Amino acid sequence: MSPIDYDQDVPKHCVRYRGWLPACKDQKERTKNRRPLKYFTLCAKQAIDVFMLEMEGILQRDRRGCLPGVIVCEAREDEAVEIRRLVRPPVGDALIVGRLEDILTFQDTPETLAVPPDGEVRDKQLRRLLNIKRNAQRLGECFPFDVVNFDPYGSLVAPRLEANDLYLAFCRLFELQLAAEDFLLLLTTPVNSADAAVRAEFRERFDANVADHESIRDAVMSRHGTTEYDRINQTERVAVEVAKSIIIPPARANGWSHKHRGAYVYQRGGGHTMLSLVVEFHRGEDNVCEYVEDVVRIVNDMPAYYGPNDAAADAEVKKHLEEVITYREQVRAEYTS
Numbered sequence: 001m002s003p004i005d006y007d008q009d010v011p012k013h014c015v016r017y018r019g020w021l022p023a024c025k026d027q028k029e030r031t032k033n034r035r036p037l038k039y040f041t042l043c044a045k046q047a048i049d050v051f052m053l054e055m056e057g058i059l060q061r062d063r064r065g066c067l068p069g070v071i072v073c074e075a076r077e078d079e080a081v082e083i084r085r086l087v088r089p090p091v092g093d094a095l096i097v098g099r100l101e102d103i104l105t106f107q108d109t110p111e112t113l114a115v116p117p118d119g120e121v122r123d124k125q126l127r128r129l130l131n132i133k134r135n136a137q138r139l140g141e142c143f144p145f146d147v148v149n150f151d152p153y154g155s156l157v158a159p160r161l162e163a164n165d166l167y168l169a170f171c172r173l174f175e176l177q178l179a180a181e182d183f184l185l186l187l188t189t190p191v192n193s194a195d196a197a198v199r200a201e202f203r204e205r206f207d208a209n210v211a212d213h214e215s216i217r218d219a220v221m222s223r224h225g226t227t228e229y230d231r232i233n234q235t236e237r238v239a240v241e242v243a244k245s246i247i248i249p250p251a252r253a254n255g256w257s258h259k260h261r262g263a264y265v266y267q268r269g270g271g272h273t274m275l276s277l278v279v280e281f282h283r284g285e286d287n288v289c290e291y292v293e294d295v296v297r298i299v300n301d302m303p304a305y306y307g308p309n310d311a312a313a314d315a316e317v318k319k320h321l322e323e324v325i326t327y328r329e330q331v332r333a334e335y336t337s
Contacts, residue, residue, distance in 0.1 A: 004044070004268070005046075006044055006046040006048050007046055007048070007321075007325055009268075010308075010311035010312060010314070010317060010318055010321060011266035011267060011268065011306045011307070011308060011310075011311040012048075012266060012274075013048065013311075013317055013318075013320070013321040013324075014264070014266060014306040014310075014311050014314060014317050015188075015264040015266060015276045015306065016048065016049060016052060017052075017316075017317050017320050017321075018262075018264070018304065018317070019186075019261075019262040019264050019276060019278045019304075020049070020052075020149075020186050020276075020278065021052065021053075021056060023184055023186075023261050023262070023278045023280070024037075024053055024056075024058050024147055024184065025056070025058060026184075027146055027147055027182075027183075027184040027280075028058045028146075030182065031146050035069075036059075036060065036068050036069050037058060037059060037069060037146045037147065038069035038070075038071075038142075038144070038145045038146045038147070039053065039059060039069060039070050039071070039145060039146065039147045039149070040071050040073070040142070040145040040147070040148050040149060041070070041071075041072055041073075041149040041151070042072070042073055042074070042100065042149065042150070042151050042152050043072055043074075043083075043087075043149070043151075044079065044083075045079055045082035045083050045086055045087065046328075047072075047083070047086075047087045047090065047091075047328070048321070048324055048325075048328075049149060049151075050067070050070060050072075050087065050090055050091070051090070051324050051327055051328040051331065052324045054067065054090065054327075054331070055323070055324055055327045059090075061090075065335055066090070067090045067091070069145075069146075070090060070091055070094060071091075071094045071096065071139070071142050071145070072087075072091045072094065072095045072096070073095075073096045073097075073098070073100050073103070073139065074095065074096070074097055075097075075098065075099045075100065075152075075153060077097060080095060080097045083095060086332060088335070090331070094142075096135050096138060096139055097135075098131070098132060098135045100152055100166070100169055101152075101154070101165035101166045101168070101169040102132050102165070103132060103135045103136045103139055103169075104136070104139070104168075104169035104172040104173070104176075105165055105168050105169050105172065106129075106132050106133055106135075106136040108133065109129065111126055111129070112126070112129050112130060112133055115130060140176060143176040143177060143179070144176065144177045144178070144179045144180035144183065145177070145180070145183060146180070146183055146184065147183065147184045147185075147186065148173060148177070148183060148184070148185050148186070149186040150170060150173070150185065150186065150187045150188070151186065151187075151188040151276075152166060152189075154166045155189055155190045155191075155193070155194075156170060156187075156189040156242070156246055157189065157190075157191055157193075157194035157195060157198045157242070157246070158193055158194055158195040158198065159195050160195045160196075160197035160198055161197075161198060161201070161245075161246075164195075167246070170187075170246070170250070171250035171253075174250050174251055174253070174254040174256055174281075175254055177254075177256075177281075178254060178255075180283070181282070181283055182280065182281060182282045182283065183280075183281050184278070184279070184280055184281075185247075185277070185278070185279045185280075185281060186276065186277075186278055187242075187247065187276065187277045187278075187279065188274060188275065188276040188277075189242070189246075189274070189275055190272055190273065190274055190275075191238050191242065191265075191273055191274070191275045192271060192272060192273040198245070201245050202241040202244075202245050203229050205241075205244045205245050206229050206237070206240065206241065206244070207229060209244065209295060210227045213292050213295070215292050215293075215296050216292060216295050216296055216299065219295075219296045219299040219300055220232075220299055222300075223236075223299055223300060224236065224237075235265055235273070235303070235305065236303075238265065238275055238303065239260075239263035239265075239275065239277065239298050239302045239303040240295060240298050240299060242275055242277060243260060243263075243277065243279075243294075243295070243298055244295065247277065247279060248291070251281060252285065252286065255283065255284065255285055256281040256282070256283065256284075256285075256286075257281065257282050257283075257284050257285060257286035257290060258279055258280065258281050258282075258286060258294060259279065259280045259282075259294060260277060260278070260279050260294055260297060260298050260302065261278040261279065261280060262277070262278040262302065262303075262304070263275065263276070263277050263278075263298060263302035263303035263304070264276045264277075264278075264303055264304050264305075264306065265303045265304070265305045265306070266305070266306040266307070266311070267306075267307050267308060275303070
């Protein structure tokens with residue numbers, strides 16, 4: 001995918017403004033008596049999400065002018081340099097450089113275990129592994145977060161799940177969050193090129209839910225006029241597909257109940273279709289009734305769709321994006337002059 005100018009990406013901001021922002025406000029309200037809200041993000045150098053949440057009072061600076069509890073992970077060194085230069089001090093030193101999938105799936109090897117804490121390492125590959133290990137330890141110490149914005153460069157639906165390091169890293173999040181009472185997940189992934197095995201799993205889970213749960217079957221029939229998987233428009237069923245096959249299994253495996261607050265599909269140039277899901281998690285296993293209610297809610301009310309023409313016509317969202325950019329530049333001028 002070619003570089004994206006997020007300052008001009010109105011379809012993406014429709015999702016931030018209509019989905020992320022109200023959910024983050026609610027999460028802030030839930031955590032106000034605990035501590036400042038902790039936020040994890042994979043923001044690009046424009047950091048629209050960070051400055052939006054600060055502008056709206058959800059993230060607040062301390063006396064040093066920093067945003068406590070904000071951690072950024074960036075895979076590309078060139079982007080990280082820009083984030084350091086342009087986004088500081090909002091992230092301060094809380095910027096971890098490396099691929100999230102490498103960091104969250106890191107496991108020690110005999111070679112990494114054999115290196116003393118201050119030992120000299122000449123082997124380039126071993127140095128790389130030790131750097132990933134340090135990042136894994138550092139990031140692990142930052143958990144849990146109140147809001148996890150999982151918006152990586154890669155896809156959660158390709159390649160097949162068991163071979164997808166990004167998906168394995170996503171599953172790891174639910175383990176690292178176990179010390180939390182609750183948290184909000186903002187998940188974004190491209191969905192136009194799912195692996196064949198993932199599509200087969202989507203179909204299998206969809207058919208099983210329709211067969212096993214009358215409420216889900218009735219909701220699907222009412223919304224789409226059919227319960228046949230292939231006759232339902234992919235854009236219409238994608239939120240259910242990702243929720244059931246990507247999000248719910250690792251959440252349940254780690255004792256998290258869930259509630260989907262919103263699902264948003266938006267398009268970019270080059271045929272890229274993106275899905276963003278907003279999901280609340282609470283400690284405690286969900287029962288069958290809660291699961292069915294959640295799926296029915298997704299079928300009945302989601303996803304909202306934002307194509308380029310829809311976004312271009314949304315004056316409220318465009319105005320808000322302009323306000324965030326203006327605010328960001330004011331902050332940067334104050335702290336980088």
